[in-house]
Amino acid sequence: MCSFAVALALGGSAAPFAQPRPVAAWRAQHERQIVDELLQLVSIPNVAGTDADTRRNADLLDTLFTRRGFKVEQTDGPGSPVVFARLDAPSPSGVLTLYLHYDGQPVNATEWTRCKPFAPCIHSTTGPVASDPARTSFESQWRVYGRSASDDKGPIVAVLNAVEALRATGGGPTWSLRVVLDGEEEAGSGNFRRFAAARGADLKADLAITLDGPRHPSGRPTLYFGVRGGAGMTLTVYGAKNDLHSGNYGNWAPDPSMRLARLLASMKDDKGRVTIEHFYRDVTPLSATDMRAIEDTPNIEVALKRDFLVALPERGEERLEKKLNEPTLSILAMEAGGGLGAPARSAIPATASARIEMRLVNGLDPAKQNALVADHIRRQGYFVVEGRDPTDLERLTHALIARMDPRAGSTAPRVSMDDPMARAVVAALTRDGRQLVRLPTLGGSMPFSTFSSQMPTVGFSMVNHDNNQHGPDENLRIQNLWEGIEMMAAIMTMAR
Numbered sequence: 001m002c003s004f005a006v007a008l009a010l011g012g013s014a015a016p017f018a019q020p021r022p023v024a025a026w027r028a029q030h031e032r033q034i035v036d037e038l039l040q041l042v043s044i045p046n047v048a049g050t051d052a053d054t055r056r057n058a059d060l061l062d063t064l065f066t067r068r069g070f071k072v073e074q075t076d077g078p079g080s081p082v083v084f085a086r087l088d089a090p091s092p093s094g095v096l097t098l099y100l101h102y103d104g105q106p107v108n109a110t111e112w113t114r115c116k117p118f119a120p121c122i123h124s125t126t127g128p129v130a131s132d133p134a135r136t137s138f139e140s141q142w143r144v145y146g147r148s149a150s151d152d153k154g155p156i157v158a159v160l161n162a163v164e165a166l167r168a169t170g171g172g173p174t175w176s177l178r179v180v181l182d183g184e185e186e187a188g189s190g191n192f193r194r195f196a197a198a199r200g201a202d203l204k205a206d207l208a209i210t211l212d213g214p215r216h217p218s219g220r221p222t223l224y225f226g227v228r229g230g231a232g233m234t235l236t237v238y239g240a241k242n243d244l245h246s247g248n249y250g251n252w253a254p255d256p257s258m259r260l261a262r263l264l265a266s267m268k269d270d271k272g273r274v275t276i277e278h279f280y281r282d283v284t285p286l287s288a289t290d291m292r293a294i295e296d297t298p299n300i301e302v303a304l305k306r307d308f309l310v311a312l313p314e315r316g317e318e319r320l321e322k323k324l325n326e327p328t329l330s331i332l333a334m335e336a337g338g339g340l341g342a343p344a345r346s347a348i349p350a351t352a353s354a355r356i357e358m359r360l361v362n363g364l365d366p367a368k369q370n371a372l373v374a375d376h377i378r379r380q381g382y383f384v385v386e387g388r389d390p391t392d393l394e395r396l397t398h399a400l401i402a403r404m405d406p407r408a409g410s411t412a413p414r415v416s417m418d419d420p421m422a423r424a425v426v427a428a429l430t431r432d433g434r435q436l437v438r439l440p441t442l443g444g445s446m447p448f449s450t451f452s453s454q455m456p457t458v459g460f461s462m463v464n465h466d467n468n469q470h471g472p473d474e475n476l477r478i479q480n481l482w483e484g485i486e487m488m489a490a491i492m493t494m495a496r
């Protein structure tokens, strides 16, 4: 307790500046409780669509937030409930809305090597750490393994314990909190979107923070100011009306796989720059602050090449953090002749298809980007049909035919790094010398625009970058949990 008094004395009367140390000391005394809470949460299966399971998650979250003094409500109806928790500060600096999700990606338990996805365990760098109920401290390099340990239950536990630490060591958060917990983030966030549409006034705040996603690979805590949108299509090109014997009709039958390969190859140059006309035209340029933030970010190009065994990345002269702010075009799947897994047949396929994915950035419209791809395909001499196969007459009339099945996609919101509330968060997180990464655009997508269209919004990533989220052996490094608690406490008591 002595160290609290010293820290408070050194911090003077400005309470926010005295908070981080007491919070760290409280955490050191409550490691067992914090880790148990995470293990308990991760033990409940949480794949969206399994309503009985997701309700058990929601009920536990309800209990955990109620225990910290929040007023909690859950939505009813089919699907995963939205859990909404409110805590009012006595004379608040303002209102903060925090968005997190408690559902996780589907699992294939046979791929997990440390423990089963919903039977969490702890490993050190050398092997399993024996479960010992008497243990009161946990080494910071140990990791908790289990589905959603990082994505996104770890951050939920950080929020809960930041509040508890602040209540135990001082007056509690100085901001009123609105915590909204989505149970369907990995499955489209349907219930959350309906909740946000109906209860917008309750979510309205001076600042919203989305708490999701991994830190930058440099290991620094990461703030992001926008997310990616998406667009894309399935593209099919045609040969003859049906598969044809490759001996009898080879050199005669048009080869749709060759055509598709040529068409796709026309969309990017050898370095990896998309050659579709106007593809980059509408991108919102980065501001001077954005550019400076990217320059301040540790350069990880050498490590990325080594980790992923890549000799030369696409457009290798530019760094990844800059390219996150440009649209992508990737071929995620290609298929002809039933695929390589099908029994081998000596036939020239009738069609060949590819799934084209575009990740968008601020300024781009998904329908427009899809239309640019269609224009490009036409310029390569193709007759394009949308959402249907060509008619016999069209087949007899046009040598080259492509079918497009576009998907609706989404836009990519981004807010200014110069927003005063965004600056307040940066100041709170860096005041004890901590270094951050600030990214104009996060690689992933999430319901960021639900908030950013209504109020200043930033995203904050606290978990380790190598957490295997969405894959087997998802994990959370314990140090990231400890720092997450301290950083959330700093945000909840920040100066305006």
Ligand SMILES: [Zn+2]
Residues within 6 Å of the ligand: 101, 151, 152, 185, 212, 213
């Ligand atoms: Zn997530």
